[in-house]
Amino acid sequence: MRNSIYLFLFSFLFFSCRFEKVKDDNEILIVATTSILADGIRNIVGDQAKVVSLMPAGVDPHLYKASVRDLDLLESADLILYHGLYLEGKMTEIFEKLTFNKDLINVSEAIPAEFLLRSGPESHSVDPHIWFDVNLWRMAMQHASDEIITWKPDWKNTIESNSKNYQAKLETLNQEVIDKTQLLNQSQLALITAHDAFAYFGKAYQIEVKGLQGLSTLSEPGLRDLTGLIQLIIDRNIRAVFAEQTISPKAIKAVVAGCANAGHEIQLAGPLYTDSLDSPDQPAGTYIGMVQTNLNTIFESLMP
Numbered sequence: 001m002r003n004s005i006y007l008f009l010f011s012f013l014f015f016s017c018r019f020e021k022v023k024d025d026n027e028i029l030i031v032a033t034t035s036i037l038a039d040g041i042r043n044i045v046g047d048q049a050k051v052v053s054l055m056p057a058g059v060d061p062h063l064y065k066a067s068v069r070d071l072d073l074l075e076s077a078d079l080i081l082y083h084g085l086y087l088e089g090k091m092t093e094i095f096e097k098l099t100f101n102k103d104l105i106n107v108s109e110a111i112p113a114e115f116l117l118r119s120g121p122e123s124h125s126v127d128p129h130i131w132f133d134v135n136l137w138r139m140a141m142q143h144a145s146d147e148i149i150t151w152k153p154d155w156k157n158t159i160e161s162n163s164k165n166y167q168a169k170l171e172t173l174n175q176e177v178i179d180k181t182q183l184l185n186q187s188q189l190a191l192i193t194a195h196d197a198f199a200y201f202g203k204a205y206q207i208e209v210k211g212l213q214g215l216s217t218l219s220e221p222g223l224r225d226l227t228g229l230i231q232l233i234i235d236r237n238i239r240a241v242f243a244e245q246t247i248s249p250k251a252i253k254a255v256v257a258g259c260a261n262a263g264h265e266i267q268l269a270g271p272l273y274t275d276s277l278d279s280p281d282q283p284a285g286t287y288i289g290m291v292q293t294n295l296n297t298i299f300e301s302l303m304p
Helices: 002-014 035-048 068-076 089-098 134-151 153-186 199-205 223-236 250-261 287-302
Strands: 029-032 050-053 079-082 104-106 190-195 208-213 240-244 267-272
Touching (some): 029 035, 035 050, 035 134, 035 153, 068 089, 079 089, 079 134, 134 153, 134 199, 153 199, 153 287, 190 223, 190 250, 199 208, 208 223, 208 250, 223 250, 240 287, 250 267, 267 287
Parallel strands (some): 079 104, 240 267
8 A cells, every 4th residue: 555655656746747737836835635724724824825725615535535636736735734633534644755845734733632532542533523613723723823934934924913813703703602502502402413523513512412423424323323313312302413515414314214203303404514615605615604604504403
């Protein structure tokens, strides 16, 4: 596996002149792996650089495989930022190889270990979905800002000003989430989704969260998981479960059907945005807009 990646990267670099040029000669190009991360970095760097997302909107980063176009973009980048915590699971080894000749920033590496959630002792069992706790995402964005200043010291004043403004917006967003989730807490409602992406959201805002699949969308729910979730929904008189934008709704639809067979009709709501933003012209096309859109969808679907 390792030798094949070396060969692939070498072959790509050798023949890179065959591919379309992805930036102007005087342009600074920053590549972020996901649309969520790219949006945050655009807020920080402003017009100092062109910031692009490696993965298009609506793509599941857990399953994403790098294409020749991606390697072209990564090789052309002046700086690469990624989430880490094995979110970009299939690209982890590529990032390790790129460290030899590229500047990379892992935005999650500054999050204290005690704030991270795990499903097991293995390194890949850390939950990577830290952006659902707005305060943790603030930490990640502050780390990105500090690292970009280290990389480009002459940008310091601009980056610090942009970062301060963005941090203030995130603080306001966090308070908005707190205010709205307090009403959900009082009703003792649970958030039930297709995969376990909202654990940080649940912990930060004291909402009970249940995912049919595990942290990775590669996992498959079993009959026991399905039966237990259906019984919870019936016992708690929950009105809705939620599909997700980047995941097939097949498994969560089985929950809806199981509830109906038991005489408890529920709504399949959403989709919620988990691992990707919506297209840029939509309300969930920014990180702040995504959080607000999810919050409104959850609130309107669960509250009586």
